[in-house]
Amino acid sequence: MEAGTQLEPVRVPRRHPEAYYNISAAERKVSLAVGAASLAYGLRHGGAVGWTAGVTGGFLTQRGLTGHCYANQLLGRNSARAGDRGRSRQGPQRFTTQLTIARRPDELYRFWRDFTRLPTFMRFITEVRPAGGNRTHWVAEGPWAERTGRLEWDAEVTEDVPDERIAWRSVEGSDVQQRGEIRFRATARGTEVQLDLAYAPPAGRLSAVLGRFMNTLSKEAARADLRRFKQLMETGEIATNATTRAMAQGGA
Amino acid sequence: MKAVCWHGAGDLRVDSVSDPQVINPRDAVLKVSATAICGSDLHLYSGFVPGMREGDVLGHEFMGEVVDTGPEVKNLQVGDRVVVPFTIGCGQCHFCERDLWSLCDNSNPNAGVAEKMWGQSPSGLFGYSHTLGGYAGGQAEYVRVPYADVGPLRVPDALDDEQVLFLTDIFPTGYQAAEACALEPGDTVAVWGCGPVGQFAMASARMFGADRIIAIDDVPERLDMAVREHEAEPLRPSETGNTLRMVEALRDMTGGRGPDACIDAVGMEAHGFGLEGWYDTIKQSARMETERPIALRQALMACRKGGTVSIPGVYGGFADKLPLGAMMNKALTLKTGQTHVHRYLRPLLERIEHGDLDPGFVITHRMRLEDAPEAYNLFRDKREGCIKVMLRPESARRDEDDLIAAH
Numbered sequence: 001m002e003a004g005t006q007l008e009p010v011r012v013p014r015r016h017p018e019a020y021y022n023i024s025a026a027e028r029k030v031s032l033a034v035g036a037a038s039l040a041y042g043l044r045h046g047g048a049v050g051w052t053a054g055v056t057g058g059f060l061t062q063r064g065l066t067g068h069c070y071a072n073q074l075l076g077r078n079s080a081r082a083g084d085r086g087r088s089r090q091g092p093q094r095f096t097t098q099l100t101i102a103r104r105p106d107e108l109y110r111f112w113r114d115f116t117r118l119p120t121f122m123r124f125i126t127e128v129r130p131a132g133g134n135r136t137h138w139v140a141e142g143p144w145a146e147r148t149g150r151l152e153w154d155a156e157v158t159e160d161v162p163d164e165r166i167a168w169r170s171v172e173g174s175d176v177q178q179r180g181e182i183r184f185r186a187t188a189r190g191t192e193v194q195l196d197l198a199y200a201p202p203a204g205r206l207s208a209v210l211g212r213f214m215n216t217l218s219k220e221a222a223r224a225d226l227r228r229f230k231q232l233m234e235t236g237e238i239a240t241n242a243t244t245r246a247m248a249q250g251g252a
Numbered sequence: 253m254k255a256v257c258w259h260g261a262g263d264l265r266v267d268s269v270s271d272p273q274v275i276n277p278r279d280a281v282l283k284v285s286a287t288a289i290c291g292s293d294l295h296l297y298s299g300f301v302p303g304m305r306e307g308d309v310l311g312h313e314f315m316g317e318v319v320d321t322g323p324e325v326k327n328l329q330v331g332d333r334v335v336v337p338f339t340i341g342c343g344q345c346h347f348c349e350r351d352l353w354s355l356c357d358n359s360n361p362n363a364g365v366a367e368k369m370w371g372q373s374p375s376g377l378f379g380y381s382h383t384l385g386g387y388a389g390g391q392a393e394y395v396r397v398p399y400a401d402v403g404p405l406r407v408p409d410a411l412d413d414e415q416v417l418f419l420t421d422i423f424p425t426g427y428q429a430a431e432a433c434a435l436e437p438g439d440t441v442a443v444w445g446c447g448p449v450g451q452f453a454m455a456s457a458r459m460f461g462a463d464r465i466i467a468i469d470d471v472p473e474r475l476d477m478a479v480r481e482h483e484a485e486p487l488r489p490s491e492t493g494n495t496l497r498m499v500e501a502l503r504d505m506t507g508g509r510g511p512d513a514c515i516d517a518v519g520m521e522a523h524g525f526g527l528e529g530w531y532d533t534i535k536q537s538a539r540m541e542t543e544r545p546i547a548l549r550q551a552l553m554a555c556r557k558g559g560t561v562s563i564p565g566v567y568g569g570f571a572d573k574l575p576l577g578a579m580m581n582k583a584l585t586l587k588t589g590q591t592h593v594h595r596y597l598r599p600l601l602e603r604i605e606h607g608d609l610d611p612g613f614v615i616t617h618r619m620r621l622e623d624a625p626e627a628y629n630l631f632r633d634k635r636e637g638c639i640k641v642m643l644r645p646e647s648a649r650r651d652e653d654d655l656i657a658a659h
Contacts, residue, residue, distance in 0.1 A: 102346050190346060220364050231358045235342040235399070236277065236324070239361045239376070241386040243272040243396050 021067040022078040028064045035060025093214070094198040097223040101230045105184035105191045106163040108233060112182055113166060115155075121228035121238060123221065126150070134160075135171070144212030151176055151213060175210060177201070195226045254645065255309045255392035256624040261299025264625045269309065272388065272396035277324035280400030282334065285648045286413040287314035287391050287621070289641045290338075290421060291447045292566045294632050295520055296381065300542065301568055303365065303383035312338035312378040313420045314390025315413060316648070318404075325400045334404035336397055337593030338421040340376040340385065343402030347375075354590035359398065360385045369569070374590060391624060393645045405597045408605070414612035414642065415604055418452070423611050424596035426452025426517070429564035430460050432587035433513035440464040442502055442511035442554065443484070444547035446474035448614045448640045449564050450517035454482040455609055457515075466505060468498075468547075470523070473616075473637040481613055494525050495550050502554040510556035518547035519565025535572060542569030552578045563588035614640040621645040 023031070035057045042054020063069050072079060101108060111117060115128045115136045124142035131137040134157040141150045153174035159167035159181070167181040177200040185192045199217055201210065228238050242248035257267040272281050290313055295301050315335040318328050328334065340360075341353035348356050356375035360366055365383050366373035376398075379389020388395065397404060407416045426449050433441060441457045443450050446469035454465050467478035468487045478484040485505070492501045503510055524532055524546040532544035551561045552575045561584055579586065603609055616639045619627045623643075630638040 100346070102344065102349070224364055227363055231342075234344045235358050238276070239342075239359055239385075239398065240275055241361050241376070241382075241388070242275055243388050244270050245273050245275055247270075248275045 021080055022072045023063065023067060023069045024080050027069075027079060028067050030064075031060045032064030035062075035064055092198065092200040093217055094196070095217070095219040095222040096194065096196050097219055097226055098192060098194045099223075099226050099230050100187070100190045100192050101233055102190045103233045105186050108184050108191055108193060109163045109166070111233065112229075113160070115168075121232055122225045123228075124216070136168075138170075138176075140176070140213070142213070142216055144209050144216060151209065153178070175207075176213070193226065193230075195222055197222050253393035254621060254647075255388070256311060256621065257306075258296060258304055258308045258310055259306050262297065264297065264310070264628055266622050266624055267307070269307075269392075272394050274320050274322045275396065276398060277322040278399050278401050279322040280318050280325055280328055280397045280404065281320040282314070282316035282336065282390075282395050282397055282404075283319045283648070284314050284316040284390055284393055284395055284621075284645055285333070285651075286316070286417050287311050287643050287645075288417060289313075289391070289624075289627060289631050289643065291449060292380070292519070294628070295566055295568070297628050297632060298521065300520060300536070301381050301383075302369075302542075303362075303381035303386075305382060305386075308379070308381075308386070309388035309392050310379045311389030311391025311395075312380055313417060313422070314378075314395060315407070315417050315420060316390075316395070318400075319394070321400060327401055328404060328406070332404075332406050333409070334406050335416050335419045335597070336378075336390070336395075336404045337424075337597065338378055338380075339590055339593050340378065340387065340398055341402065341594055342399050343594075348402075348594075351592060351595045353592040353594040355592075362386055377590070391621065391643060393621070393647050403594065405601065407601065411604060414615060415610055416601065417642065418448075418611040418614070419593075419597055419600055419604075421591065421593065422448045422614070423452050423600055423609075424593045425449050425564050425591040426454070427456040427459075427596055427600060428589075428591050429453045429515050429517065429562045429587075430456035430462075432562040433457065433460070433515065433560045435460045435462050435513060437461055438463045439512040440466065440506050441513045441515060442466040442468060442487075442551070443478075443515045443517055444468045444522075444551060445517035445519075445565065446471065446478045446484075447517065450474075450515070451477060451481065451614050451639075452611070453515050453517050453564065454478055454484055457513075458482055459603075459608070466502065466511060468550075471634050474639055477614075477639065489523075489525065494528050495546070495553055498550045499553045506556070510554050511559065512556055513560045513562060514551035514555045516547045516551045516561065516563045516565045520544060520567050522546035522548075532572070541572045543567050543571040545571040545574060549573065549575055552584065555582065555584055557582045558584070560585040560587060562586075564591070615642050617641040619643055620649070 038053045038057030042050045042057055118128050119125045124140050126141045127139040129137050131154055136155050138155055139150050139152050153176045154171045155168045156171055157168050165183045169179045170177050179198040181196040183194045231238050240248050253271045254266050255269045257265050259265055318330055318332045321328055339354040341348045341356040342358040345357035354375050359376040360373045362382050363373035376385025376387055378387050430453050439462055441462045443453050446467050457465055465482055465484040466487055467484035469475050470488050470490045475486040479486055492498050520543040522544050535541045536544050555561050616637055621643045627641045631641050
């Protein structure tokens with residue numbers, strides 16, 4: 001239930017494919033209001049300022065009416081989808097985040113070292129299962145996988161220092177190239193835990209699914225996963241504001 | 253079940269929603285016997301607290317009977333009658349372990365949003381916006397209570413709901429505000445706002461040995477209550493005027509020194525006079541500031557050198573024209589925060605049992621949960637002498653009637 005990850009769907013009759021609508025409902029309203037005002041100003045005044053206002057207003061009004069933004073289209077950006085920041089985000093990405101956890105490093109290390117437990121607190125990882133040796137098989141499901149299904153890859157542990165650090169990396173040739181590292185450091189205030197995650201798109205053009213997947217990645221999302229790990233370690237459960245078990249399982 | 257749901261600024265409805273269930277092992281579900289409307293609920297009602305969503309269930313002052321518990325809740329049994337702290341604390345993080353329950357690290361599932369607004373996230377609260385957790389509140393027939401193994405406190409049957417309900421928030425909140433003033437014999441305390449929190453701050457200031465209490469408010473029945481219950485000296489802002497005049501008036505009442513401690517029990521929707529009042533009203537309406545910090549300005553300006561300004565009043569974001577010069581140059585101490593309710597539950601319950609105080613004195617209206625929208629309006633508009641509304645779900649009333657009939 002992260003606030004702000006879901007926007008109300010735009011309730012208008014759809015005359016175009018979904019991808020055509022690339023601005024949010026709120027943006028449409030603002031575009032319409034500002035556009036109409038500028039247009040009215042332009043029509044009433046004239047002169048260089050009036051003309052500029054009028055033309056800008058016209059574009060904004062059209063943007064608001066149609067729900068389609070040409071600037072967004074050029075940037076490959078779709079602000080109707082939460083978290084979509086455009087093509088610029090689809091290059092390699094790296095996130096580092098820290099939290100202090102009131103448990104000993106060895107307790108934290110032991111829990112994390114069993115990768116099959118990661119899905120309990122990693123939002124989009126639905127399954128991690130042993131795949132022989134130091135390999136694990138990862139399954140991810142999320143908002144990117146509406147039609148095309150899940151993303152799956154194999155990962156291997158590359159570094160393992162008991163009670164201190166674990167590093168892993170997806171094996172060569174995987175669609176999703178992920179490198180991760182978790183570090184535990186005992187301090188007077190508890191164990192400082194640092195999570196590093198790095199993603200790289202595969203060579204060549206991204207598939208739509210991978211593109212959407214890359215767009216859901218953020219430091220906030222990594223931090224939210226780490227926070228759920230902290231909750232689990234300190235309180236034995238993950239905080240939820242759901243009121244029914246169905247709501248909690250829906251993960252809405 | 254029936255629940256009081258937020259549908260936008262000024263729009264509350266009693267809706268039918270799904271009954272809550274035990275989800276986590278440390279949860280309990282209560283059948284609510286009594287709940288109340290808090291002054292801070294009015295900030296939600298006015299739409300000044302960000303992070304509210306349509307359908308959110310309000311209410312953070314509530315008590316009731318345990319009807320279900322998770323496997324890890326060993327201290328409570330079905331049928332126990334409990335009061336529940338409005339701040340949600342896990343009991344096991346760095347902060348809870350140091351009795352700073354309203355700063356719990358783990359209870360806010362939307363901590364990322366709070367971190368964006370405030371740098372770090374405080375605890376989750378019942379029924380108080382998604383920024384503070386998005387938990388369904390207790391103005392409902394049933395409510396889910398997380399970390400029920402450390403939060404709810406069983407209350408003795410000898411005490412009725414009206415005597416113990418306010419342990420959930422306003423009594424501890426007023427008490428914490430007064431405690432923070434670190435009063436010494438001979439001290440004078442000025443309290444802005446004579447609503448329920450102001451009343452409990454004054455009552456608590458007496459417990460801590462305040463010599464004089466100055467009560468600042470413009471609502472006659474609230475001032476009367478302050479004078480009657482706590483022997484306070486009344487001061488009416490409408491007769492005094494703007495901030496500078498208020499400072500003068502308070503100096504004139506305290507031998508030219510200013511009050512030793514000032515308590516702002518008003519918060520973000522204070523009423524100002526003249527240009528100052530208009531300034532904040534316009535800026536807040538245009539969302540150019542989130543607060544109308546008139547009471548806080550006056551407290552900072554009026555407080556004696558080296559004194560303490562204690563702020564139980566709720567603020568959410570950013571305020572303009574705060575006299576930081578007064579704060580710094582007069583070496584003031586600022587104390588504030590949501591209430592660490594868990595810390596005060598037992599000691600304050602003991603005070604009630606000893607008869608030091610009967611918190612029920614603030615209640616002016618007893619209504620049905622089903623009439624909550626009307627109750628909010630009465631409270632907001634201060635009509636019919638409304639100071640505090642207690643609500644009972646119709647179903648809880650029926651239980652009581654059955655009980656009486658059975659005897």
